[in-house]
Amino acid sequence: MIFDVTVEVSLRAGVADPQGSTIERSLPTLGFPGVSGVRVGKSIRFEIDAPDEATARAEVEDLCRRFLTNPVIEDSEIRMAALEDAR
Amino acid sequence: MTARVGVVLFPGSNCEFDAVEAIRHLGGDAEIVWHEASSLAGFDAVIIPGGFAHGDYLRPGAIARFSPVMEAVTAFAADGGPVVGICNGFQILTEAGLLPGALQKNAGLKFRCDTAILRVESTNSALTNEATLGAELRIPINHFEGNYTCSTETLAELRDADRIVLRYVENPNGSVDDIAGVCNEGRNVVGLMPHPERASHELLGSTDGRPLLLSLLAAASRQ
Known part of the structure; x- marks a missing residue:
């Protein structure tokens, strides 16, 4: 089965986010005075071939831990869905 | 015998020849080692130089840590061999798990290209054994992601074990x-x-960088 995967990488709570705070500081100048709590992350999309969803998820979790995130400062959230059309 | 230093070159490194020249100038022998090398045999010390290894894609050091040479560097370090990571090299060593913590984007999101004053906080390391405790050194910095961060437990560990070897005065x-x-x-x-x-x-x-590099050469000579 092929799964469509989206990994959202975000800085862990408590880790300072210089990008987020710089964006936040610039917003009032642009006419958006009410925005707060800006955090910047990244989104990584890919497809994975695995026998079932549990196997796919385990593999993606391992990939996140060892490569896609730096666990010292980052967390990840995984979303996945089986692709309907078998290829 | 002249200490032989391997300077690892990744695609995207850009300080490797500076490191080679500096080591040679100080009386050591230095050679470039391509990142696909699988052995560091014959070297007494290793420098992971600055730059943008593998384009810094994903995170600085994230891809470099999977370069074949890093297995050799890990084995070399496990055997007690002196390894120094400068700038991007520091980022690579944290990503590889050879050093604790991580390097985040600078506070204020500012690329800093300046001369920093560093204080030698410990002379018990491969990079500071020939330096003077408390000495203040003027050394250039040139980085966007040099904001060292770690868990409070790791920080306590680093402090207790005298593992913070250099601090910024400012x-x-x-x-x-x-x-x-x-x-x-x-x-x-x-x-x-x-x-x-x-x-x-x-x-x-x-x-002012000399006492640090001479420390590395001294550590290399003891290999």
Whole structure:
């Protein structure tokens, strides 16, 4: 089965986010005075071939831990869905 | 015997020849080692130089840690061999798990290209054994992601074990506890954001990097 995967990488709570705070500081100048709590992350999309969803998820979790995130400062959230059309 | 230093070259490194020149100028022997090398046989010390290894894609050091040479570097370090990561090299060593913590984007999101003043906080490491405790060194910095961060437990561990080897006198990037350089438990692996190789000759404006590189050569000679 092929799964469509989206990994959202975000800085862990408590880790300072210089990008987020710089964006936040610039917003009032642009006419958006009410925005707060800006955090910047990244989104990584890919497809994975695995026998079932549990196997796919385990593999993606391992990939996140060892490569896609730096666990010292980052967390990840995984979303996945089986692709309907078998290829 | 002249100490032989391997300077690892990744695609995207850009300080490798500076490191080679500085080591040779100080009486050592230095050779470039391509990142696909699988052995560091014949070397007495290793420098992971600055730059943008593998384009810094994903995160600085994230891809470089999977370069074949890193297995050899890990084995070399495990055997007690002196390894120093400068700037991007420091980032690579943290990603590879050879040093604790991580290097975040600078506070204020500012790329810092400046001369920093560093204080030698420990002379018990491969990079500071010939330096003077408490000495203040003028060394160039040139980085966007040099904001050292780690968990409070790791920070306590680093402090208790005297593993913070260099601190900024004036913090340029938001690093926790003004940390400019740390070492591993064995004290043979050291990472720092500043560039001692760029302060190794009068013509470069400062020779304050010399005691650090001479420390590395001294550690290499004991190999």
